[in-house]
Amino acid sequence: MGSVARITNISARSETSFDDAVRVGIDRANQTLRNVSGAWIKDQKIEVRDGAIVAYQVAMEVTFVLED
Template sequence: MSGVYKITELVGTSPVSFAEAARAAVAEAAKTVRHMDWLEVVGESAKIREGKIEEFQVKVKIGFKLER
């Protein structure tokens, strides 16, 4: 890596798994950000309803290169 990178923090959600929740966050970010390079998981949680996990939530920090 060279140049300068910006880090943005998102929470992705999925009824299926933590991995899918991370993918959802990246897919949403891809609509407005280019040159994404990495993500770091900074938190995992879930919503519970009627005694079952209804939704997996993954908080991620995504790094992308700033275009000059």
């Protein structure tokens, strides 16, 4: 028997690092979606203010398996 998955796009931001932004996004996705099985990080960008990095942002596609 096979399975069917769905993909949703989300954006997450952190003032710490790209890794933390990914963690924030996945943690939030798990609060709303069931059966999260993976993610593809499509884009990364930083926010700079006064010459310093102040935030890290990731755009990702989160995959979750649909229930029967």
